[in-house]
Amino acid sequence: MFDQTNEIKVLRDPIHGYIHISYQVIWKLLNSSEFQRLRRIHQLGGDYMVYHTAEHSRFSHSLGVYEIVRRMIDEVESIATNVTQFEKIQVMCAALLHDIGHGPFSHMFEHLHNRTHEEMTVRIILDENTQVHQILRDCHPELPEKVVSIIQHEHEKEFLNQMISSQLDADRMDYLLRDAYETGTSYGNFDLERILRTLRVHDGYLCMKESGMHSVEDYIMARYHMYWQVYLHPDAKAYEILILKFIERYKSVHKTCTIPVFEPFCEKEFSLQQYLLLDDNRVMYGFQEAQFSKDEILSDLAYRILNRRLLDWIENPSEEEEIAIKRSSKNAEYYYYEEHSLNKQVMPYQELSESQTIWILSACGQIHPLSKCSEIVKALLKMENVTKKRIYFQKND
Amino acid sequence: MFDQTNEIKVLRDPIHGYIHISYQVIWKLLNSSEFQRLRRIHQLGGDYMVYHTAEHSRFSHSLGVYEIVRRMIDEVESIATNVTQFEKIQVMCAALLHDIGHGPFSHMFEHLHNRTHEEMTVRIILDENTQVHQILRDCHPELPEKVVSIIQHEHEKEFLNQMISSQLDADRMDYLLRDAYETGTSYGNFDLERILRTLRVHDGYLCMKESGMHSVEDYIMARYHMYWQVYLHPDAKAYEILILKFIERYKSVHKTCTIPVFEPFCEKEFSLQQYLLLDDNRVMYGFQEAQFSKDEILSDLAYRILNRRLLDWIENPSEEEEIAIKRSSKNAEYYYYEEHSLNKQVMPYQELSESQTIWILSACGQIHPLSKCSEIVKALLKMENVTKKRIYFQKND
Amino acid sequence: MFDQTNEIKVLRDPIHGYIHISYQVIWKLLNSSEFQRLRRIHQLGGDYMVYHTAEHSRFSHSLGVYEIVRRMIDEVESIATNVTQFEKIQVMCAALLHDIGHGPFSHMFEHLHNRTHEEMTVRIILDENTQVHQILRDCHPELPEKVVSIIQHEHEKEFLNQMISSQLDADRMDYLLRDAYETGTSYGNFDLERILRTLRVHDGYLCMKESGMHSVEDYIMARYHMYWQVYLHPDAKAYEILILKFIERYKSVHKTCTIPVFEPFCEKEFSLQQYLLLDDNRVMYGFQEAQFSKDEILSDLAYRILNRRLLDWIENPSEEEEIAIKRSSKNAEYYYYEEHSLNKQVMPYQELSESQTIWILSACGQIHPLSKCSEIVKALLKMENVTKKRIYFQKND
């Protein structure tokens, strides 16, 4: 019923060996303008300023998520027998498109235009003028809505939602492996093969056979370490702060110091076409232009962004240190920043709701939350809350 | 003062790239009969009956421990500046020789002759007739005793002892990486490079810079996973039980069913030369001979060992199951076995004493136990004790 | 028709990720005494005396060959559609059993008993008393003969023969990858995934799509490098010479200096049961015993084998050097050895016959020998013959 490619098309990929494509709709989506645009959005925002090789794009990651979902369906029998071909298409498209609405530098530019990337993802898929929408609709008239329902975690088959977004979803699995590979750290590695081998659907829920529990524990620890080593690295945050402050400054001076590529997003409304143009390249070009702005703060922030001149930082400063730093800060509104972090916030795993719980399928066919089965996880969930304060500031030299 | 090799000799090694040797004494030890014997002792006892590629020897592992110790000295400045050349030689020799007393199948044959491998290690190093002793003594008259003092954790420089045996020693580091590589599991991987980069000596103690704390957490979790996935695998235990029962049977029938290669070890005393002959090959030959024994139980156990006919097992059996199994067990003395395990016993890390604590060196130069610094470890140490019962038995078919 | 296992059984393997088993007959063969015996035969003879980590067995390798053949059938459509289920079973059994007749130290012990391992393989499969034979026969009465026909390259479907033995067979593919992994050299690596993706059956012959030609060139170079770096290493040869000379000496003194484990093989006939006992362990035990022989040469050779005291060697010696060495050689019959090697003999690839040619399938559906398509291979086949002489001898010190 759904058109297949002549032969299975493969794309070489260092994480998965090959990405396998056998449906026309997937192939066409991959070639759409909106998907090709993801080549121009870095996966890790500014983290390549800390890990210099983390230069990969959301394009690669999206292909990876698709490939994991494809394998889940093709290799896990209890999934294969619980989906129709149409549902298979739905969830594979959702995997490929789950990040289609992302803008430059992760979530940073959401501060400029005040839309979330999830909102934009839905808009791109449902807007009749996008290539993505037309490809989906031509494949099946209900496909755009179905794909959106999975991305919004509202599909009637819960396990399809979980494959894309849950504590053990294809999204996280791909980015941990990929980010570990690209940064050159070993921390994000876990045993994907074993997880795929022990994954099951039971009563409509995604769960893991008990014999795969240790590989889940390993995966949770991989997440924990990647958070601390990569995603929450103080210097990565320092880079984000520069961008945040640039945006704040631009908003306050844009009437007199206009930079054309940013201007549409200061308006209340902007078109989808305008949004789709806003990729990393365009933004970096904007920073180049801002370097020549007559506003000194804007110009300085742009220079810092382009040339990696980060703010300094200290952790848990004493009261005296804090006062001294504040006192000596010029233009503190843009060059001083306080961050309070709770280690619990970045807990690798919490069981906050049923849908955000990893379920373990015991040998006797019963299903339990991971925290009831794993002594390690049980212990981790009792971890205490510790607050850390970090101050970013401009060193005077 | 200590003779060097003409040029640095290197041995290719998949874990460390190369093993580097630049002292004559190390090169000679490597070529001694007693060290070459380690080629004939499997590193993981019977685990290659579960992970078929885990066929590596204590020879490879011993070289690996040596190489890590060599790197600790050459690459960690605070170690390099705190040791004399003689001490460097001492600890490198101790690394190479720490397992020299090991017999076949890990600790299994200690049930036959009632000596620990540590005892045998000391004996081999101190006995004037061994090549190892002569090489050490020819290098420096006090070297044999110094090497023994490190292996017995009694050297006056505590950090030398810790390099060989502690919660973060070269022994564990090599075997985790090597066993992971050889079994093909990813679980044992951790970031050796970072650990070496953040290792320090402070007040005579080995410790880690705070910035290396996450790599230590990762290493502890690697240990935890290797324990559960490899070292404590129920089938590996099932294989050990066969050997244990064979030894028990042999002891009770050896007068009438003598197998020459085992016989010396039924005596109260045996010579070092006899002990050094007892390698995996000789023991396997003994099992081959035992297959033809007139004692049926001995013969059957030997057949099972050679052909991997393991006992079956169930976990946490119900009372009825247990009774039924016991009732149907023939020759239960040899074909029935109960095991009670506490998860705490295999805790990846516990702070039971000062010398078994991992110390963290804070930025301000103070030293704290890991459990005070790491929220993860703090949580893990609160893990509850859970008892598990496993019954091994002979299936009737 | 052919019994399947309850669920797919998997064995973790570092080369292939997992070995997948879904037929009862494969599972039973794996558990047979004759196959378990392969755990006790090193894959690379004495090469672990040069590459200390090359300690893997023919058991692991045989599983690997099976897995590659399984993938060829399951993943290459033109194979899958050209075999019956019975033929699939045949070739998978042949893959698993192709080395079942191997004895200790590669081909060395063939010098003692004058049988080739191929001959013994056939005998083990056809002898009605072996477990292997009974398992095959119980699966299908013609299976033992069919398996033998593939191993002897006489099956009516030529491509089945080629899967097991040809210039591009599963045997070579597994051992190159596995030996590279276990030695820690990178040389044996090639792109198995791409070869499997471009493999085809055409007119009953195994061939490669033109688009896979570069991966074949790469594979041929991998072979070339493994030959020079590992298989033909002078020190590995030096170890083999010790064993060869030991066997020669034993043959000439065995009447008076009997070593029981070797004795049966000095007779004209020996039983299959006797042969199946002869594994690496038994042979090493034999060397241990020989150390205590009253024949000094036999004892010395045994000591050298056990303790890696290799002969020295020089390459292309001058006439004077050669004379001097010969003159000073004591017991030259056992301690002097000349080797003449032709580089052509170890050519990674030659097109000596149709069945030993790699065939390339062009885009227009025609089939050509690799040498017609690959400029690299064309050039390599023109490589000149160069003779090298190496002399092994006992250094007097």
Next chain:
Amino acid sequence: MFDQTNEIKVLRDPIHGYIHISYQVIWKLLNSSEFQRLRRIHQLGGDYMVYHTAEHSRFSHSLGVYEIVRRMIDEVESIATNVTQFEKIQVMCAALLHDIGHGPFSHMFEHLHNRTHEEMTVRIILDENTQVHQILRDCHPELPEKVVSIIQHEHEKEFLNQMISSQLDADRMDYLLRDAYETGTSYGNFDLERILRTLRVHDGYLCMKESGMHSVEDYIMARYHMYWQVYLHPDAKAYEILILKFIERYKSVHKTCTIPVFEPFCEKEFSLQQYLLLDDNRVMYGFQEAQFSKDEILSDLAYRILNRRLLDWIENPSEEEEIAIKRSSKNAEYYYYEEHSLNKQVMPYQELSESQTIWILSACGQIHPLSKCSEIVKALLKMENVTKKRIYFQKND
């Protein structure tokens, strides 16, 4: 004499583990605007349109070349003892800066402004206004000229030139390993460790010990395969053609269809500051703008570049095919392209001159060209010239 950093600074790198920096001048260069700009230049031009993960920059590669050169000096004794500290600084700076003049998409934009990247590299290093120049000069007044002399292969110490540019230079070594890693192909792998271990300086020339010859052969084959699999991939060429044609079109219409970011480079002269702004981002922004150009060809080519709409191609077309294609080509000036390639042109190794020869140091201390020592290379150099014709065209659908 030359300032060192407080402690060795390290940057995590997946190819080299860590990049080690211990001189202030290197650290400062790394932080210069001109070097940071390399983060915004893809290493492989448009190859990430074929290998989607090949998204790495010249920044990462330049660090890698630096690290290999650093290791050559620190680890190869005959290099270490033949350089002064100043020369060490010179060659490390040359390694870091050898690509500093590169513009977007490899050499493509040289068609726009008619300067080579080598010319620009020299200009950036010698221009008194660049940060790079000032940092070099502040370190030592002669340093800028010395660095340039190495990059131009004119330093009086030939082996310093060879470390940066020769048949076996750090540049090639890093890019083969890095491009293989980032594309996910195995072809570019070779044994860097062994090459470093067998590298020597002899009579002022870089050469390899004979025992490293096989690793050199392997490296040459790695280059050969990377050329065919990656660098010369027809689709990568197809992408380059789009950019080339865009530039040609722009040059002919720029007076009426001006795109500001490209305009300065249509002038005879442009400033260094203008050149340094021209990175991948700015160029991609230019393509975005060009999509809205009133010139339809320019707009279409820009759309194709941004959305990967490549021209089709066939290889060695028949005369009829060629005529038919030409006849149906609209705007053939921009949508039709013929390429003639000689396999010899991409030979992995040729001995065209003394300085482009790999020298082998024999055991007796003599030096020979590789082709005299390696049978493989000797054969390869006899490879015949084969011309291939490829036609790129616009498919009518």
